[in-house]
Amino acid sequence: MKVQLSVNGREVEAEAETRTLLVDLLRDELRLTGTHVGCDTSQCGACVVHVDGRSVKSCTLLAAQANGCEVTTIEGLADGDQLHPLQAAFKEEHGLQCGFCTPGMIMSSADLLSRNTDPSEKEIRDWLEGNICRCTGYHNIVKAVQTAAKQMRD
Amino acid sequence: MYKFNYQQPSSVEEAIALFKSSEDPKFISGGMTLLPTMKLRLAQPSDLIDLNAVADFAGITASENTLTIGAGTRHADVAGSDVVGRMIPALAHLADSIGDPQVRNRGTIGGSIANNDPAADYPAGVLGLNATVVTDRREIAADDFFAGMFETVLEDDEIVIAVRFPVPKRAAYVKFPNPASRYAVVGVMVAECAGAIRVAVTGAGPCVYRFTAMEAALSKDFSSDAIKGIPCEQDGLNEDIHASAEYRAHLVGVIAQRAVAAAG
Numbered sequence: 042m043k044v045q046l047s048v049n050g051r052e053v054e055a056e057a058e059t060r061t062l063l064v065d066l067l068r069d070e071l072r073l074t075g076t077h078v079g080c081d082t083s084q085c086g087a088c089v090v091h092v093d094g095r096s097v098k099s100c101t102l103l104a105a106q107a108n109g110c111e112v113t114t115i116e117g118l119a120d121g122d123q124l125h126p127l128q129a130a131f132k133e134e135h136g137l138q139c140g141f142c143t144p145g146m147i148m149s150s151a152d153l154l155s156r157n158t159d160p161s162e163k164e165i166r167d168w169l170e171g172n173i174c175r176c177t178g179y180h181n182i183v184k185a186v187q188t189a190a191k192q193m194r195d
Numbered sequence: 196m197y198k199f200n201y202q203q204p205s206s207v208e209e210a211i212a213l214f215k216s217s218e219d220p221k222f223i224s225g226g227m228t229l230l231p232t233m234k235l236r237l238a239q240p241s242d243l244i245d246l247n248a249v250a251d252f253a254g255i256t257a258s259e260n261t262l263t264i265g266a267g268t269r270h271a272d273v274a275g276s277d278v279v280g281r282m283i284p285a286l287a288h289l290a291d292s293i294g295d296p297q298v299r300n301r302g303t304i305g306g307s308i309a310n311n312d313p314a315a316d317y318p319a320g321v322l323g324l325n326a327t328v329v330t331d332r333r334e335i336a337a338d339d340f341f342a343g344m345f346e347t348v349l350e351d352d353e354i355v356i357a358v359r360f361p362v363p364k365r366a367a368y369v370k371f372p373n374p375a376s377r378y379a380v381v382g383v384m385v386a387e388c389a390g391a392i393r394v395a396v397t398g399a400g401p402c403v404y405r406f407t408a409m410e411a412a413l414s415k416d417f418s419s420d421a422i423k424g425i426p427c428e429q430d431g432l433n434e435d436i437h438a439s440a441e442y443r444a445h446l447v448g449v450i451a452q453r454a455v456a457a458a459g
């Protein structure tokens with residue numbers, strides 16, 4: 042079937058099987074490989090993107106279900122060479138080691154900061170419930186989100 | 196995933212007609228249970244009938260003493276709703292405790308109760324608050340709806356349209372979440388509605404159930420002390436890598452007391 046959607050502000054049209062997951066359309070067809078796949082069970086959050094302004098697991102949504110929607114991936118956050126405050130803060134605060142979980146962490150955090158500009162540490166940890174990191178121990182991820190939140194408020 | 200046909204009807208009638216004319220169809224709503232199951236090839240429907248485009252499938256409406264939640268309403272929208280927070284805060288809290296934000300952004304109340312996972316939260320909310328399940332063809336009292344492990348009285352082609360909750364005098368939902376999945380190891384909804392006390396337990400057994408001995412004790416004295424000594428049988432309770440039946444039986448008592456204390 043034909044799927045039409047807007048990805049990072051660009052209108053795209055792609056031919057997809059009905060069983061194609063949104064994440065596979067993004068990675069394999071559109072070559073936006075920043076969105077990762079870390080599990081088969083909808084639990085790790087490496088695949089988080091925004092669909093119509095809400096963070097979702099793109100491994101648990103059919104491309105067909107995103108037909109007509111606006112999708113934002115990690116590639117859509119930076120403004121040219123200017124990193125998004127969350128990207129800059131993850132770099133600054135060492136919020137990543139191997140980086141596999143990072144796109145999902147950042148997309149999930151971006152959704153949080155769009156609803157809550159000054160989240161507490163607990164609110165950040167609760168919000169990142171669906172994002173698993175095997176490396177950092179989470180502390181610096183939380184710090185990075187706080188740093189970015191502060192920067193975005195100032 | 197195996198191949199399937201995908202259909203997106205815009206009305207309930209159309210959805211049922213498509214269901215009837217397909218070989219081995221399934222409805223899909225939030226997809227948070229069905230898609231992972233299909234990815235693991237534990238389900239292979241010939242046709243997926245997507246309910247997301249059905250008109251008026253999602254939404255929350257309130258009257259003086261009832262709250263009606265459309266089947267397609269996402270967990271995040273119940274959790275974040277001002278009306279739900281004002282009229283049945285225990286229900287908003289329950290929705291907010293499901294899984295993680297991305298699961299809550301897609302998963303729906305209709306999908307959750309149709310699926311009737313033994314460890315799911317909404318079944319305890321629906322049974323504990325004495326809600327009514329409204330389908331395309333009838334209204335089903337919560338006491339009659341949940342039939343067993345992953346089983347309800349819904350017919351194959353029957354669609355949940357909405358769930359209607361009477362507004363309780365007081366209610367609270369407390370769960371002991373599995374630290375990895377957030378599903379309930381044990382979850383208890385305690386509510387007082389129209390003079391009657393209800394205690395619904397999820398996670399502990401193969402299917403959500405009412406703890407009638409606790410209800411009787413609480414009707415006389417609504418305090419956590421009143422249910423302190425009530426024994427919880429471990430026979431028939433779930434036993435898995437997360438918790439033994441003995442542990443779950445113990446948790447039912449502890450979590451129920453906490454729920455009573457929280458309901459005040």
Ligand SMILES: Cc1cc2nc3c(=O)[nH]c(=O)nc-3n(C[C@H](O)[C@H](O)[C@H](O)COP(=O)(O)OP(=O)(O)OC[C@H]3O[C@@H](n4cnc5c(N)ncnc54)[C@H](O)[C@@H]3O)c2cc1C
Binds near residue numbers: 310
């Ligand atoms: C990582 C993860 C964590 C989770 N944690 C929790 C948790 O802590 N607590 C909890 O309760 N749940 C949890 N869930 C499950 C989640 O709440 C699901 O959203 C819910 O169980 C199913 O709802 P759905 O809308 O996604 O249904 P779907 O997956 O779309 O459908 C599930 C089943 O219901 C049927 N169905 C769907 N809608 C209807 C309808 N309107 N009428 C008739 N049949 C219908 C479908 O045919 C299918 O058989 C979790 C899921 C994931 C992936």
Ligand code: FES
Binds near residue numbers: 078099101
């Ligand atoms: S890849 Fe793990 S949740 Fe999507």
Ligand code: FES
Binds near residue numbers: 140
């Ligand atoms: S940085 Fe390696 S998984 Fe998070």
